[in-house]
Structure formats: C-alpha cells, structure tokens
Amino acid sequence: MAAKKLVAVDFEVFGKVQGVFFRKHTQKQAKKLDIRGWCKNTDQGTVEGQLEGVEQQIGFMKDWLEKTGSPSSRIERAEFKNEKAIEDYTFSGFNIRH
Template identity: 45%
Template sequence: MGVQDVPAAIVSAEFEVFGQVQGVYFTKYCRDLSLQLGIGGWVKNTKTGTIVGKMQGERPKIEQMVDWLSKTGSPGSKIDRCDFGNWEYLARQEFRGFSIRF
C-alpha cells in the first residue's frame, strides 16, 4: 500500500475571525470556498462583530482555509487575526455541506 492509498486525515477546527469582517460578504465567501474545497461545517456573524465557525475536512484543504481565514478573507474585509481552537482528528466528516447560520 502506497502513501497515496491512505485517505487524507480528516480534521475539525473552530475559528473566530477578528477585524472588519462583517458587512463584506465574509460568510458568503467563506461558504463558497468551503464548498469548493469539499469542507463541511458552518459560519456565522456574532453580535460582537466577529465571524465564528466550525470546519471539517481533509487536512490540506483545512490548511488552505486556515490561510484564507487568516490572511485573505472576502474582498473589502480587513482581518486583524483569526483564532483557531478545538482541533481534532475525525474518522469521517460529521457535516454534509457548509451552511451560513443566523
């Protein structure tokens, strides 16, 4: 069995994005990119002006999302920082699809 036969590790993480991230379609772009990458989970605006969410997927895809959430964001957003927590490995993704919560 070669390395390519081993399924990629599924990881799960929660995130909170700080900065000018509301009113700039951040949640929509986050959902669109997650769906494109095959990442499951959810995202939502908080009352304190941040964006929170949970994502699950293959580690390389999650790493792409970590990068996007930390540095890129939606056009017009200004990210001060992004905190990640509750990292865990999963046997399989618990979420099907990626939703915006209200």
C-alpha cells in the same frame, strides 16, 4: 493508498468581517476546497464557525481565513482552536447560520 486524515477545527475571525459578505465568501471558499461546516456572525462583530475536511484542505482554508477573506473585509486576526482528528464528517455541506 492511505486514507486522507480528516480534521475538525473551530475558528473565529476578528476585524472588519461583518457587512462585507465575509460569510458568503467563506462558504464559497469552503465549497471550493470541499470543506464542510458552518459560519455565522457574532454579537461581538466577529465571524465564527467550524470546519471539517481533509487536513491539507483545512490548512488552505485557515490560510484563506487569516489572510484573504472577502474583498472588502479587513482581517485583524483569526483564531483556531479545538483542532482534532475525526473519523467521518458530521456536516453534509457548508452553511451560513443566522
């Protein structure tokens, strides 16, 4: 069986994503998809972070960040950058940073 391709990507989500439990839901979704990394609120009112995981699961997570988010959030757009293949995880779980 071929090894699953691991990828890492940076993200930033714009819209009403602070004060709506966006980070908590992001962490929950990441854990459900077995994705590692982190997220945090920015001073610009966005949520940014890094994802690491199997390419297909990262695809599901990107979709979730663009279209779903937390129940009270209103996502305008999500940006993804610096996507690259990685040999191994650099994070042990998915954390909310402050």
